[in-house]
Amino acid sequence: MGVDNYFRRQACRKLACESLFPNPELDERVKVWEKVSGRKINYYVGDVKNYPFLLRVFKEFQPEVVIHYAEQPSAPYSMINRDTAAVTLVNNLISTLNVTYAVKEAELLDCHIIKLGTMGEYGTPNIDIEEGWLDIEYRGRKDRFLFPRQASSLYHTTKIHDTDLLWFYVRIWGLRVTDLMQGPVYGIFTQECQLDKALRPHFNYDEIFGTVLNRFIVQAVAGYPLTIYGKGNQKRGFINLLDTLQCVYFSAMKPANPGELRIFNQITEVFSINELAEKVQRLGNNLRYQVKIKYVKNPRVEKEDHYYNPKFTGLLELGLEPHLLSDGVIEDMLKEVYDLRKFIRKDAIFKGISWR
Amino acid sequence: MGVDNYFRRQACRKLACESLFPNPELDERVKVWEKVSGRKINYYVGDVKNYPFLLRVFKEFQPEVVIHYAEQPSAPYSMINRDTAAVTLVNNLISTLNVTYAVKEAELLDCHIIKLGTMGEYGTPNIDIEEGWLDIEYRGRKDRFLFPRQASSLYHTTKIHDTDLLWFYVRIWGLRVTDLMQGPVYGIFTQECQLDKALRPHFNYDEIFGTVLNRFIVQAVAGYPLTIYGKGNQKRGFINLLDTLQCVYFSAMKPANPGELRIFNQITEVFSINELAEKVQRLGNNLRYQVKIKYVKNPRVEKEDHYYNPKFTGLLELGLEPHLLSDGVIEDMLKEVYDLRKFIRKDAIFKGISWR
Numbered sequence: 001m002g003v004d005n006y007f008r009r010q011a012c013r014k015l016a017c018e019s020l021f022p023n024p025e026l027d028e029r030v031k032v033w034e035k036v037s038g039r040k041i042n043y044y045v046g047d048v049k050n051y052p053f054l055l056r057v058f059k060e061f062q063p064e065v066v067i068h069y070a071e072q073p074s075a076p077y078s079m080i081n082r083d084t085a086a087v088t089l090v091n092n093l094i095s096t097l098n099v100t101y102a103v104k105e106a107e108l109l110d111c112h113i114i115k116l117g118t119m120g121e122y123g124t125p126n127i128d129i130e131e132g133w134l135d136i137e138y139r140g141r142k143d144r145f146l147f148p149r150q151a152s153s154l155y156h157t158t159k160i161h162d163t164d165l166l167w168f169y170v171r172i173w174g175l176r177v178t179d180l181m182q183g184p185v186y187g188i189f190t191q192e193c194q195l196d197k198a199l200r201p202h203f204n205y206d207e208i209f210g211t212v213l214n215r216f217i218v219q220a221v222a223g224y225p226l227t228i229y230g231k232g233n234q235k236r237g238f239i240n241l242l243d244t245l246q247c248v249y250f251s252a253m254k255p256a257n258p259g260e261l262r263i264f265n266q267i268t269e270v271f272s273i274n275e276l277a278e279k280v281q282r283l284g285n286n287l288r289y290q291v292k293i294k295y296v297k298n299p300r301v302e303k304e305d306h307y308y309n310p311k312f313t314g315l316l317e318l319g320l321e322p323h324l325l326s327d328g329v330i331e332d333m334l335k336e337v338y339d340l341r342k343f344i345r346k347d348a349i350f351k352g353i354s355w356r
Numbered sequence: 357m358g359v360d361n362y363f364r365r366q367a368c369r370k371l372a373c374e375s376l377f378p379n380p381e382l383d384e385r386v387k388v389w390e391k392v393s394g395r396k397i398n399y400y401v402g403d404v405k406n407y408p409f410l411l412r413v414f415k416e417f418q419p420e421v422v423i424h425y426a427e428q429p430s431a432p433y434s435m436i437n438r439d440t441a442a443v444t445l446v447n448n449l450i451s452t453l454n455v456t457y458a459v460k461e462a463e464l465l466d467c468h469i470i471k472l473g474t475m476g477e478y479g480t481p482n483i484d485i486e487e488g489w490l491d492i493e494y495r496g497r498k499d500r501f502l503f504p505r506q507a508s509s510l511y512h513t514t515k516i517h518d519t520d521l522l523w524f525y526v527r528i529w530g531l532r533v534t535d536l537m538q539g540p541v542y543g544i545f546t547q548e549c550q551l552d553k554a555l556r557p558h559f560n561y562d563e564i565f566g567t568v569l570n571r572f573i574v575q576a577v578a579g580y581p582l583t584i585y586g587k588g589n590q591k592r593g594f595i596n597l598l599d600t601l602q603c604v605y606f607s608a609m610k611p612a613n614p615g616e617l618r619i620f621n622q623i624t625e626v627f628s629i630n631e632l633a634e635k636v637q638r639l640g641n642n643l644r645y646q647v648k649i650k651y652v653k654n655p656r657v658e659k660e661d662h663y664y665n666p667k668f669t670g671l672l673e674l675g676l677e678p679h680l681l682s683d684g685v686i687e688d689m690l691k692e693v694y695d696l697r698k699f700i701r702k703d704a705i706f707k708g709i710s711w712r
Contacts, residue, residue, distance in 0.1 A: 051438055082407055082453070082461070090450070093517075098438070101438040125501070126497055126498065126499035127492060127494040127499050128495055128497070134492075138483040138490070139483065139484055141482055141484070141663070142482065143481045143482035143504075145481070148490075148502060149520070150501065150523070151520075154521075157520055157521060160520050161517045161520065164516050167506070168507065168509075168510065171657065172657040173712070301527065356529070
């Protein structure tokens with residue numbers, strides 16, 4: 001059972017930054033999926049913010065697990081102006097509130113909620129980043145808290161909000177929740193999209209909805225200098241698209257306990273932005289793309305030199321088998337995007353949405 | 357300059373839990389104030405959630421300080437159902453977002469935002485509660501974070517959200533913000549209301565909008581047993597209404613620095629609920645009210661035995677001269693409520709809104 005309000009497609013259309021290749025609508029995608037897999041997915045085009053709608057869906061379908069992907073997912077989008085900030089706040093908080101209430105009011109307290117968080121909730125603290133929780137000893141007394149969070153965009157701040165919101169309802173209602181602190185995702189391919197191109201996920205390469213490595217790949221192919229924000233020493237934890245799906249799968253197969261907010265850091269490797277740019281440049285040049293790098297004034301407000309040591313063992317213990325960022329992975333992405341190069345719109349690549 | 361959307365009056369009317377005595381509308385209150393003080397306050401009846409309205413007010417009036425009291429302030433209200441939870445989330449977050457954006461877009465970055473937070477953001481941790489911030493040393497490295505927060509209602513959780521929201525915009529835009537972590541307020545009187553009864557603040561004695569000591573006072577006068585939730589060992593920091601106004605005054609007189617989120621714990625004493633009930637019972641019995649105490653099943657989910665050691669020196673250093681909870685203060689409240697006893701509606705006192 002799927003629910004989609006087409007928010008991202010519509011926002012991309014409005015902001016002229018659509019996916020590299022066109023994607024069919026949900027009705028066609030489920031038909032294709034049924035043809036190649038023999039399995040039928042029911043779906044609604046509807047909005048998770050609409051509580052009566054969501055409650056009806058929950059009562060009818062009686063889910064054992066909910067994968068809550070219904071959030072406005074872009075940091076730059078949330079920083080365009082007051083209205084996109086408000087859309088982000090209301091969408092992300094009300095969708096999360098509605099999912100928790102629907103689980104409660106449909107009497108599905110055993111239903112496992114898997115929620116997409118972000119590594120950006122932690123920011124770049126000067127201490128090691130644990131998986132969600134921190135034992136603090138202070139003046140001879142001890143307690144365990146959510147890891148202190150400090151995000152660097154309004155969007156990331158709404159994800160902090162969500163974590164607090166879920167933690168509250170977990171404590172009072174005994175919900176089962178897994179919150180996946182995902183790092184920037186890269187990749188074009190999933191196992192399913194090898195079966196039919198209509199099953200490919202969106203692939204954004206613009207500054208609003210595109211993540212950094214995907215952007216660099218398209219920029220390399222397009223002869224557009226790789227845009228590094230500020231010094232490029234910013235470090236983040238990254239994950240292959242294939243692995244994000246594994247993480248959700250393994251989380252669903254081994255649910256959180258009742259009354260547990262289980263938090264995993266969903267990354268497999270840490271790189272600086274410079275390291276990613278150098279990889280793409282080197283491998284792009286091997287393919288004769290003549291890749292340039294351009295350092296641009298950082299449109300964001302973030303530390304450009306910082307300590308970064310996040311832990312990420314929980315999902316490995318659950319069974320995740322990482323697809324690491326090998327040269328081959330980057331080469332495959334470069335080649336795929338090269339085949340799709342007629343779709344690249346250079347004007348979508350960089351607009352410089354400023355945090356200030 | 358004042359802005360009011362009459363939310364609380366309307367909510368109290370709808371939920372049949374209005375203020376003990378009727379309060380005139382804003383237009384009459386400002387007329388009375390002008391008569392007794394010679395000072396004119398302009399005001400709008402309007403909603404801070406309406407951004408174009410708020411921005412216009414800010415551009416016209418060019419405030420040097422904004423006192424942001426525009427939040428849905430009741431924990432039980434936020435726990436009635438999905439809709440009151442959603443109203444609380446959207447009202448509190450969008451009003452705070454709008455105030456920050458209006459300051460930015462009206463080019464008033466020097467304007468000092470004073471925001472009402474709550475001690476409830478901290479919950480009841482097993483370590484000392486500092487004023488807003490905590491220096492954490494972990495595995496040989498150090499950083500300073502917002503004090504870890506864990507609230508015990510949806511309303512209190514939205515106040516955590518606000519603190520995170522303000523802290524984000526303080527960092528990127530250099531706003532000046534003071535966040536006042538207020539404990540439960542008690543009291544009927546302000547200096548201004550001695551000049552004319554039309555200037556009295558609302559006085560709620562119901563479980564939704566009434567705070568615990570005010571409720572106990574009315575229950576004592578009404579011959580209604582003092583309703584203690586659970587064991588009554590819950591400790592909180594309390595403050596006299598007179599002192600809350602001092603705290604706002606002193607905060608305004610000495611603003612936060614640009615780029616500073618200054619946090620004060622706005623309380624003057626710590627009591628357990630049992631201690632408050634015993635005081636009201638003893639002093640009520642002296643006045644021959646025959647005060648009974650009734651332990652009711654706790655409708656909330658909260659620790660009933662816990663460590664509680666909050667710091668609260670910042671506002672004292674700024675100049676706050678506390679009015680502590682003496683027997684005389686309680687006796688004056690009991691007498692005032694006795695004079696107003698004809699207004700008490702017993703059915704408004706307790707309805708048992710459950711957290712579960």
